[in-house]
Amino acid sequence: METENIAPLLWCLDFAIVPHYPVDYFLPGIFTDDENALGGGDPGWVWHREKQSDGTYRYYAWTVEDTSYLDPCEGEYDEATVKYHVRRALENFRQAHPERNAEVDEVIAKYAL
Template sequence: MTKIRIGNYVYFDAEVQDLNVLPLLECLRFAINDGQPLEHYLKGILPPGEGGYCGGDPGWEICGSDNDLKNWYDGAGNRLYYAWTHQPVSELDPCDGYYPVDVVRHHVREVLENFRNLNPGRSAEVDAAIKRFELENA
Protein backbone atom coordinates (compact mmCIF):
# COMPACT_ATOMS: atom_id res chain seq x y z
CA MET A 1 0.00 0.00 0.00
CA THR A 2 1.40 3.36 -1.04
CA LYS A 3 -0.58 6.03 0.79
CA ILE A 4 0.36 9.65 0.31
CA ARG A 5 -0.88 12.16 2.83
CA ILE A 6 -2.55 15.24 1.32
CA GLY A 7 -3.19 17.60 4.21
CA ASN A 8 -4.24 16.51 7.68
CA TYR A 9 -7.05 14.08 6.88
CA VAL A 10 -6.82 13.22 3.18
CA TYR A 11 -4.84 10.31 1.83
CA PHE A 12 -4.21 9.12 -1.71
CA ASP A 13 -3.47 5.45 -2.33
CA ALA A 14 -1.68 5.09 -5.67
CA GLU A 15 -2.33 1.33 -5.74
CA VAL A 16 -6.10 1.75 -5.51
CA GLN A 17 -7.03 5.23 -6.70
CA ASP A 18 -6.69 6.88 -10.09
CA LEU A 19 -4.66 10.09 -10.35
CA ASN A 20 -7.76 11.85 -11.69
CA VAL A 21 -9.22 11.95 -8.17
CA LEU A 22 -6.44 14.24 -6.90
CA PRO A 23 -8.22 17.57 -7.61
CA LEU A 24 -11.21 16.39 -5.55
CA LEU A 25 -8.97 15.23 -2.71
CA GLU A 26 -7.06 18.51 -2.77
CA CYS A 27 -10.36 20.38 -2.37
CA LEU A 28 -11.49 18.12 0.47
CA ARG A 29 -8.29 18.79 2.39
CA PHE A 30 -9.43 22.40 2.68
CA ALA A 31 -13.15 21.67 3.08
CA ILE A 32 -12.72 19.39 6.11
CA ASN A 33 -10.30 21.04 8.49
CA ASP A 34 -9.65 21.98 12.11
CA GLY A 35 -10.44 25.67 11.69
CA GLN A 36 -14.15 25.40 10.90
CA PRO A 37 -17.13 23.36 12.06
CA LEU A 38 -17.36 20.31 9.80
CA GLU A 39 -20.64 21.49 8.27
CA HIS A 40 -19.19 24.88 7.28
CA TYR A 41 -18.15 23.76 3.80
CA LEU A 42 -20.07 20.48 3.61
CA LYS A 43 -23.41 22.28 3.59
CA GLY A 44 -22.26 23.94 0.36
CA ILE A 45 -21.54 20.61 -1.29
CA LEU A 46 -24.13 18.18 0.07
CA PRO A 47 -26.80 16.85 -0.15
CA PRO A 48 -26.52 15.94 -3.82
CA GLY A 49 -29.18 17.18 -6.18
CA GLU A 50 -29.21 20.75 -4.91
CA GLY A 51 -26.30 22.11 -6.93
CA GLY A 52 -24.05 23.50 -4.31
CA TYR A 53 -20.80 25.36 -4.09
CA CYS A 54 -17.98 25.71 -1.67
CA GLY A 55 -14.50 27.05 -2.09
CA GLY A 56 -11.88 29.33 -0.70
CA ASP A 57 -8.24 30.22 -0.44
CA PRO A 58 -5.72 29.18 -1.61
CA GLY A 59 -7.79 28.56 -4.72
CA TRP A 60 -10.15 25.59 -4.62
CA GLU A 61 -13.81 24.92 -5.25
CA ILE A 62 -16.32 22.11 -5.51
CA CYS A 63 -19.55 22.86 -7.36
CA GLY A 64 -22.63 20.97 -8.37
CA SER A 65 -23.68 23.38 -11.10
CA ASP A 66 -22.26 25.98 -13.44
CA ASN A 67 -22.74 29.75 -13.16
CA ASP A 68 -26.16 29.43 -14.82
CA LEU A 69 -27.15 26.85 -12.17
CA LYS A 70 -27.22 24.09 -14.77
CA ASN A 71 -26.10 20.74 -13.41
CA TRP A 72 -23.44 18.61 -15.07
CA TYR A 73 -24.13 15.07 -16.27
CA ASP A 74 -22.06 12.32 -17.86
CA GLY A 75 -23.07 10.49 -21.04
CA ALA A 76 -25.25 8.06 -19.05
CA GLY A 77 -27.19 10.89 -17.39
CA ASN A 78 -25.48 10.61 -13.99
CA ARG A 79 -25.07 13.84 -12.04
CA LEU A 80 -21.52 15.16 -11.67
CA TYR A 81 -19.66 17.56 -9.41
CA TYR A 82 -16.79 19.72 -10.60
CA ALA A 83 -13.65 20.19 -8.48
CA TRP A 84 -11.05 22.83 -9.32
CA THR A 85 -7.73 23.75 -7.71
CA HIS A 86 -5.50 26.70 -8.50
CA GLN A 87 -2.70 24.96 -10.41
CA PRO A 88 0.20 27.15 -9.21
CA VAL A 89 -0.73 26.23 -5.64
CA SER A 90 -1.84 22.60 -6.07
CA GLU A 91 0.75 21.79 -8.76
CA LEU A 92 -1.73 19.27 -10.15
CA ASP A 93 -2.04 18.57 -13.86
CA PRO A 94 -4.89 18.39 -14.57
CA CYS A 95 -5.95 20.69 -11.76
CA ASP A 96 -9.67 19.98 -12.12
CA GLY A 97 -12.11 17.21 -12.84
CA TYR A 98 -15.73 16.04 -12.91
CA TYR A 99 -16.83 13.41 -10.39
CA PRO A 100 -19.99 11.34 -9.97
CA VAL A 101 -22.03 12.13 -6.87
CA ASP A 102 -21.28 8.74 -5.30
CA VAL A 103 -17.53 9.31 -5.67
CA VAL A 104 -17.75 12.71 -3.98
CA ARG A 105 -19.89 11.28 -1.17
CA HIS A 106 -17.51 8.35 -0.69
CA HIS A 107 -14.48 10.59 -0.35
CA VAL A 108 -16.27 13.04 1.96
CA ARG A 109 -17.16 10.12 4.25
CA GLU A 110 -13.61 8.76 4.10
CA VAL A 111 -12.12 12.13 5.05
CA LEU A 112 -14.65 12.52 7.87
CA GLU A 113 -13.57 9.15 9.27
CA ASN A 114 -9.91 10.17 9.04
CA PHE A 115 -10.82 13.39 10.84
CA ARG A 116 -12.57 11.38 13.57
CA ASN A 117 -9.54 9.13 14.04
CA LEU A 118 -7.29 12.12 14.70
CA ASN A 119 -9.89 14.15 16.62
CA PRO A 120 -11.80 11.70 18.84
CA GLY A 121 -13.17 14.61 20.88
CA ARG A 122 -15.15 15.73 17.80
CA SER A 123 -16.63 12.30 17.10
CA ALA A 124 -20.17 13.52 17.86
CA GLU A 125 -19.71 16.29 15.27
CA VAL A 126 -18.60 13.70 12.70
CA ASP A 127 -21.64 11.54 13.52
CA ALA A 128 -23.94 14.56 13.14
CA ALA A 129 -22.44 15.44 9.74
CA ILE A 130 -22.72 11.84 8.52
CA LYS A 131 -26.37 11.76 9.58
CA ARG A 132 -27.27 15.23 8.23
CA PHE A 133 -25.76 14.56 4.82
CA GLU A 134 -26.92 10.92 4.70
CA LEU A 135 -23.43 9.49 4.32
CA GLU A 136 -24.06 6.30 6.31
CA ASN A 137 -23.70 4.11 3.21
CA ALA A 138 -21.26 6.29 1.27
Protein backbone atom coordinates in the same frame (compact mmCIF):
# COMPACT_ATOMS: atom_id res chain seq x y z
CA MET B 1 -17.61 4.77 -8.49
CA GLU B 2 -15.23 6.74 -10.66
CA THR B 3 -11.58 6.69 -9.68
CA GLU B 4 -9.82 8.74 -12.34
CA ASN B 5 -8.28 12.07 -11.42
CA ILE B 6 -9.49 12.29 -7.83
CA ALA B 7 -6.58 14.55 -6.90
CA PRO B 8 -8.57 17.81 -7.30
CA LEU B 9 -11.36 16.41 -5.11
CA LEU B 10 -8.88 15.29 -2.45
CA TRP B 11 -7.17 18.71 -2.58
CA CYS B 12 -10.51 20.40 -1.92
CA LEU B 13 -11.31 17.99 0.91
CA ASP B 14 -7.96 18.68 2.52
CA PHE B 15 -9.00 22.32 2.95
CA ALA B 16 -12.73 21.80 3.50
CA ILE B 17 -12.62 19.53 6.56
CA VAL B 18 -10.30 21.20 9.02
CA PRO B 19 -10.25 21.55 12.81
CA HIS B 20 -10.70 25.33 12.94
CA TYR B 21 -14.17 25.24 11.32
CA PRO B 22 -17.33 23.26 12.02
CA VAL B 23 -17.02 19.91 10.23
CA ASP B 24 -19.72 20.78 7.72
CA TYR B 25 -18.68 24.41 7.19
CA PHE B 26 -17.88 23.85 3.50
CA LEU B 27 -20.00 20.74 2.84
CA PRO B 28 -23.24 22.61 2.02
CA GLY B 29 -21.33 24.09 -0.92
CA ILE B 30 -21.15 20.67 -2.49
CA PHE B 31 -24.19 18.86 -1.09
CA THR B 32 -26.92 21.51 -1.28
CA ASP B 33 -28.31 23.94 -3.81
CA ASP B 34 -27.84 26.85 -1.41
CA GLU B 35 -26.21 29.53 -3.54
CA ASN B 36 -24.95 31.29 -0.42
CA ALA B 37 -23.10 28.20 0.82
CA LEU B 38 -19.34 28.45 0.67
CA GLY B 39 -17.93 26.24 -2.05
CA GLY B 40 -14.27 27.05 -1.88
CA GLY B 41 -11.51 29.05 -0.30
CA ASP B 42 -7.81 29.62 0.03
CA PRO B 43 -5.46 28.41 -1.31
CA GLY B 44 -7.49 28.39 -4.50
CA TRP B 45 -10.06 25.61 -4.51
CA VAL B 46 -13.71 25.42 -5.53
CA TRP B 47 -16.28 22.65 -5.63
CA HIS B 48 -19.92 22.49 -6.60
CA ARG B 49 -22.56 20.23 -8.02
CA GLU B 50 -24.90 20.51 -10.98
CA LYS B 51 -28.19 18.73 -11.43
CA GLN B 52 -28.35 16.69 -14.61
CA SER B 53 -31.40 16.26 -16.85
CA ASP B 54 -31.96 12.77 -15.41
CA GLY B 55 -32.15 14.14 -11.86
CA THR B 56 -28.69 12.96 -10.78
CA TYR B 57 -25.86 15.28 -9.83
CA ARG B 58 -22.38 15.73 -11.23
CA TYR B 59 -19.77 17.15 -8.91
CA TYR B 60 -16.89 19.38 -9.93
CA ALA B 61 -13.66 20.22 -8.14
CA TRP B 62 -11.15 22.81 -9.29
CA THR B 63 -7.84 24.00 -7.87
CA VAL B 64 -5.41 26.73 -8.83
CA GLU B 65 -2.70 24.89 -10.72
CA ASP B 66 0.05 27.23 -9.52
CA THR B 67 -0.84 26.40 -5.92
CA SER B 68 -1.83 22.74 -6.11
CA TYR B 69 0.63 21.71 -8.84
CA LEU B 70 -2.06 19.37 -10.12
CA ASP B 71 -2.32 18.70 -13.81
CA PRO B 72 -5.13 18.52 -14.65
CA CYS B 73 -6.30 20.76 -11.86
CA GLU B 74 -9.99 20.00 -12.21
CA GLY B 75 -12.15 16.93 -12.02
CA GLU B 76 -15.72 15.78 -12.55
CA TYR B 77 -17.26 13.10 -10.35
CA ASP B 78 -20.40 11.12 -9.73
CA GLU B 79 -22.18 11.23 -6.38
CA ALA B 80 -20.90 7.86 -5.18
CA THR B 81 -17.28 8.94 -5.68
CA VAL B 82 -17.75 12.22 -3.84
CA LYS B 83 -19.65 10.69 -0.94
CA TYR B 84 -17.09 7.90 -0.59
CA HIS B 85 -14.17 10.32 -0.35
CA VAL B 86 -15.98 12.78 1.91
CA ARG B 87 -16.84 9.91 4.26
CA ARG B 88 -13.20 8.75 4.28
CA ALA B 89 -12.05 12.30 5.04
CA LEU B 90 -14.55 12.49 7.89
CA GLU B 91 -13.37 9.17 9.32
CA ASN B 92 -9.77 10.40 9.17
CA PHE B 93 -10.84 13.63 10.86
CA ARG B 94 -12.60 11.58 13.55
CA GLN B 95 -9.42 9.64 14.29
CA ALA B 96 -7.42 12.84 14.65
CA HIS B 97 -10.14 14.64 16.67
CA PRO B 98 -12.10 12.07 18.68
CA GLU B 99 -13.62 14.84 20.79
CA ARG B 100 -15.67 15.78 17.69
CA ASN B 101 -17.22 12.33 17.16
CA ALA B 102 -20.77 13.59 17.66
CA GLU B 103 -20.26 16.36 15.10
CA VAL B 104 -18.87 13.89 12.56
CA ASP B 105 -21.80 11.52 13.16
CA GLU B 106 -24.26 14.38 12.58
CA VAL B 107 -22.64 15.31 9.28
CA ILE B 108 -22.55 11.68 8.08
CA ALA B 109 -26.27 11.34 8.82
CA LYS B 110 -27.16 14.78 7.42
CA TYR B 111 -25.65 14.04 4.00
CA ALA B 112 -26.26 10.25 3.97
CA LEU B 113 -22.55 9.49 3.65
